[in-house]
Amino acid sequence: MAKQSGNKDVRKLQLTGGATYTLSVPKTWVKHHNLKSRDGIQVDWRPSGALRLTPFNTIEQIKKITLSTRKIPEGALLDHLMGAYLSGTDRIKINFTSKENSKIKKIIRIFQRSTRGFEIEEELDESITLITLINAGELPMRSSLNQMYMQLNSLIRDILDVISGEDKSLIEDYEEREREIDSLRFFIERQAGIVLDSYKVAERLNIGRRQAVEYSNLARALERMADHTNQMAHLVLEDNGQTKLSFDTPPLNQIPIWQGALRTLMINIRTNNGEEIEVARNSLKSAQKILKQHERSLWSGRKDANKLLFEDHISESIRRLCAYTRDFGEILLNILTYDSIIFDKRNN
Known part of the structure; x- marks a missing residue:
């Protein structure tokens, strides 16, 4: 007999009045929730086939x-x-x-x-x-992911402006922007953990537990992209305009490809178009190859070592951005595939 949380037992259905099936619940469970006769119990039929019983008027616990x-x-x-x-x-x-x-x-x-x-x-x-002061169920996880994306994309645009000749003060707050992205990632991971513990939070966020974990993985991929964007900002400030890079050749001409692919993938958090996701991932794979070849070619001629190092590090960071964005796309495919699974009964 189930006497406490974690215990299991088997209870038999009873037919009452020839039309209604009833099932008794453990007395200790009733006392634990301070229930009495005629109190309401919410019955939730889960996709797995299990039934979840919850006292209708529950008081949420404070951790x-x-x-x-x-x-x-x-x-x-x-x-x-x-x-x-x-x-x-x-x-x-x-x-x-x-x-x-x-x-x-x-x-x-x-x-x-x-x-x-x-x-x-x-x-x-x-x-x-x-x-x-923030309820984990109040801010949708997708909204936090969008905020991370906007911060990331904004910093990249400002880096390109500084490289093209704009005042470097545009990106002097790059560390503060990175902290903002980090705090959003931590908040998403906090939400994912709470969703795993509380189905009520999952219902308020309108998200499944598996999807919450995958959103946490998406946030981690965006945070890693932010790390390399942060490194690019540091390099550009340190270079102080000494190295001139063309926007028509690698590595900078691959940034629009990365931006377009990431924008497509962000849209597909909502639209779940498998074909668009694969097209974006393939374009990133091609960009990675171009950047890798470019980095190898840098050291074949005679150029200033400091300028070569700057260009090599910028190229590597852009290549890493592409790599983490491909990972981002893979996570979206995992979500899409799981949502397409059809569950059927296993024959004995």
Whole structure:
């Protein structure tokens, strides 16, 4: 008999009145949810064939965690805070000694810049409590992915403008933009973790658990693209206009191909057109080959070593952008394929 969470037992259907089938539920489950006779229970018929029973009037749980600097290795508090954030924690209490106060506040500020929605609820001499103000089910995951894409595409456009002669101040905030993309990726991963734990959040987001995990993978691919865009911005600022690159030859003439392919793939998060996804991935594969050949040819002549290194690194970053965008397309194909699966009963 199922007496607690995680237990299983087999219960037999009973025919009542010749027309209605009934099934008893564990008494301990009824008491755990403070239910009484005639209370409503929501019955959800899952695609797998299973039935999910949920008390109609449920109170959502608040996830809490307490972190103590006495129990955490020195320098590891930020990692523990990020772990709590990604795990879906709603309230984080940090205990520390009064001597650590200023250091802890600095770490909390870094944590808040790297995440979304956490604010200080209570601040004492030897403890600080953080609470989330954003409900994971309020912001669609697709919206966060679009924000990541817009930040990424905006930085690439500004990098090209600076290379063409615009003022370098356009991209001097590249690190801040990268932090924004990182925080969006962390938020999507937090949502994916919460969706795995809570079907109610999944319903509010109108997303399946498998799809939430794949969206998290999409966010990770965009974040890796942002890393290489960030590197390109750093290289361009460091070069300070000394190296002139043509927009009509590799590597820069491959950027529009990458931009077009990524734009197509972003649209296909919604439209799920397998043919368009494959066309985009093939164009990226061709761009990768062109860039690889270009990088090999750079060192065949006599040119200034610093300029060659600059062009080689820019080309490599663009090639990596293409590679991660192909991965992005592969994830979309995985989503499309899973949605096309037809489930049938297995014959014994």
